[in-house]
Amino acid sequence: MTVEVGAYLLALALALAAAQTALSAAARGRLSPVLAGAANGAAIGCSLAILAAFGVLIHAFVGSDFSVANVAANSHTDKPMLYKVAGAWGSHEGSLLLWCLVMAVFGAALARARGLPFRLKTTAVATQGALTSLFLAFAVFTSNPFARLDSPPVQGSGLNPLLQDPALALHPPLLYGGYVGFSVCFSLAVAALVEGRAGTPFWPAWGRWVRPWALASWALLTVGIALGSFWAYYELGWGGWWFWDPVENASFLPWLAGAALLHSAVVTERRGALAGWTVFLALLAFSFSMLGAFLVRSGVLTSVHAFAVDPERGTMLLAILGLTAGAAFALYAWRAPQMKGGGLFAPISREAALVVNNLFLTAAAATVLLGTLYPLILEAASGATISVGPPYFNAVFTPLMAVALLVLPAGPLLAWKRGDAVGAVQRLWVAALLALGAGGLALALFQPRKALAAAGVAMGAWLICGAAAEVAERIRLFRAPMGESVRRARGLPLAAWGMALAHAGLGVFVLGAVVETGFKVETARALAVGQSLQAGAYVARLDDVRIVEGPNYLAERATLTVTAAGGHAARTVTAERRFFPVGGQTTTEVGLDFRGLDDVYLTLGERRSEDGAPAWTVRMHFNPWARLIFLGPALMALGGLLSLLDRRLRLGAGARRRAP
């Protein structure tokens, strides 16, 4: 019975989203605050209805109601409780419902936002309502998560065992928070195109309104991608953390566009310049999100992470993408030429530095997009089936980013309008020396043939030291008395700390990625109990392999002792090969030994017989500084969060009021 309530709530949410669109559009037409209030109420009601529907779906999963097709296909009574709940968003239907939920919650937050001018807000709420209606209609008419089965099975087919993992249980909600959060930027951009007037102080204010949404979405997306990458790292057992797979690229494209949007919105906010470009990026970020959803769900590209693939529904998503992005970009083409540029700036200035940032980020996004879609284009054009692998992306993306990172630390030190290049260089020479020192040290410590990795180390150190130099400059560290510096540090806006932290986080990530890629060691051997193998500075000894029984799997569990090369600092690590009888699938549980910043990464392979005695293939990776790869994005997201908490960014809080 509750399941029917869920289906009803979903239909109700669709009706409310449609009402939100119509009421808000009418409110805009008649300039009626009453209609606008009703539209906002509908937006909030819509989000509550989807929330309740989502609760019903989780209830059906928790109670293992196999009369529901979605539950029967993705759950099992033996599954642990966390994965019963997470199973609610593990399937196509459930994750689409999650998508709609996030969209409606962001829509409700937009409806409650204060300080936006009436016309802009009503148009944005109407646009957001239209987007929500489209996706809800898609869910209700083609992918109803509450569809019943005529003859319910006694037992469900179980969730894909690879998805039964804490990191992956959290990954979709965070990722969708980012993906779908950009829909608000999209709606605000459409509203700005409709309502924006040239020559008014409208654009700086619009920049300030759009930035918190972009920041929040980007920070969520950062954590979501990092979690997904961490999951691939330890659950797939391949030892890698990024494969340039189409599905990974699909999440990376909106991230790049969002990062560009964050930076260009600052220019629009402070100087009223680049308004047309910022609007374009706001449209682009969510279009990339929808493109990603299409690529992931339609299965048009061969991916190692393909779940819930359905070509027919993919076509529907393509239609939604074509309709919304097509309409928005057509509106852009029509209205953008009427937007006159704002303040002028010199070639050496903060604005120019941010333009350079945008240039590289969008160029990088374009190359990733090309590499991701090229197999589709070529297949349509010539019929040849190809794949574009990591060599392409490494050869194109890395140099572009390297140039961008090289100029990054100078940007925050330049003044608005007209900057002082010599001054910026003077303030950065300590950071540059430190970075070169770090690179030289890396070159001297490791073999000279690792010159590229050493250059990468210098780059990471450059970013971290550059961010530190920027903060030191602002608080006049060592130039003013200590008390004065502390006072200045306290007075520094949170947004400044956020920016420095995010830039340093990028440096931390670069350090981790470069060191892990450049200096990792991998060995594999067939080991009998008591034998050992070595990777890098660590030795692993196979102590014991036994069969253990999990809640819904059987596993071979290997106990290994990892010691540093000298034989000290012994630690016990377990690695497993799990067999899930439901679905007949085997998964690898990696044994991870966290050694400071380094990982010792052990996977247990198949059992073989060697001269009668049982032996197991054990693969051992030594991944130096792998921790930084995931710490860096966490710092970046934290930086975004700090910026978001800055009082100046909060809508209507102490900001100069400017009526458009």
Added chain:
Amino acid sequence: MGWLPTSPKARRRLWVVAAVAPVLALAVGLSLWAMRGSVTYFFSPSEVTEAAAPAGRNIRLGGLVVAGSVHKSADGVVAFVVTDNAAETRVVYRGDLPDLFREGQGIVAEGAFDESRTFRARQVLAKHDETYMPREVADRLKAQGEWRPEAGA
């Protein structure tokens, strides 16, 4: 610099073009250069003739693992035969097979042929989902009338 336009707007536009052009040229140039070297073509066993996939060229080979053909030797080398039900190719792979690798399952192997026309795989991909079939494999099987979804292969 007398050749610069006098209007500040035109000057700014010139600066923007001067900044954008090299980056775009760099991006396009790098893309074209990298695309030439790193694109991997996909073949099924009946298409991998000597001419289409010469020894040493990196390709992707997709098909079904022939039942009973998987042979694991003690030194960690796995040999198996991949078929599209029209032709067969022998594949040799050193390393751990993916968890989802099974006889009868569709797989994609990436690697190159050696001089004796044995395919040396560097990577074997089977998908996360046990019912999932690599799209290229499914398409080729459909084209050859060998598509039997009810058999799961």
